[in-house]
Amino acid sequence: MIIEEIKKTLLESPEIICNILEYFGFYHMKIYSNRISFANSEDGNRNGISLKLDESLVVKDFVRGHKGDIFSFLIKSRNVSFKEVLDRVKYELGIDCFDFAPKVEPFSGLFSKCRKKKNTLEYKVYPE
Numbered sequence: 001m002i003i004e005e006i007k008k009t010l011l012e013s014p015e016i017i018c019n020i021l022e023y024f025g026f027y028h029m030k031i032y033s034n035r036i037s038f039a040n041s042e043d044g045n046r047n048g049i050s051l052k053l054d055e056s057l058v059v060k061d062f063v064r065g066h067k068g069d070i071f072s073f074l075i076k077s078r079n080v081s082f083k084e085v086l087d088r089v090k091y092e093l094g095i096d097c098f099d100f101a102p103k104v105e106p107f108s109g110l111f112s113k114c115r116k117k118k119n120t121l122e123y124k125v126y127p128e
Contacts, residue, residue, distance in 0.1 A: 003071070007057050009093060010070070014053060016092045017070070021051075023088055024078050040064075040077070 018029040059073035
């Protein structure tokens with residue numbers, strides 16, 4: 001599963017997005033037809049941050065000026081690693097691992113079929 005597929009899955013379940021936001025310390029999530037609004041803190045502006053519910057999942061923090069997709073927004077605003085964000089998303093979606101494309105050998109494996117020649121020098125010993 002790649003990031004675009006994850007975004008598509010999240011888009012189908014805005015409640016999961018709210019769970020992720022809540023995990024990272026955001027408050028007052030409200031789901032609308034085309035966006036989710038939420039606050040940075042418990043007493044923060046309930047409409048201070050907006051997440052657009054489309055394939056980009058762009059988040060705009062109007063107070064702090066942060067803007068980016070949900071992953072980069074969480075990384076920047078909560079000072080966490082991409083791995084931490086991805087681990088939480090995997091947990092919320094019930095994903096054990098990601099199925100990345102299989103490893104492709106360079107030049108279609110042409111050089112993997114070539115064998116390295118061993119040193120085949122033979123030494124002859126001559127009597128003195």
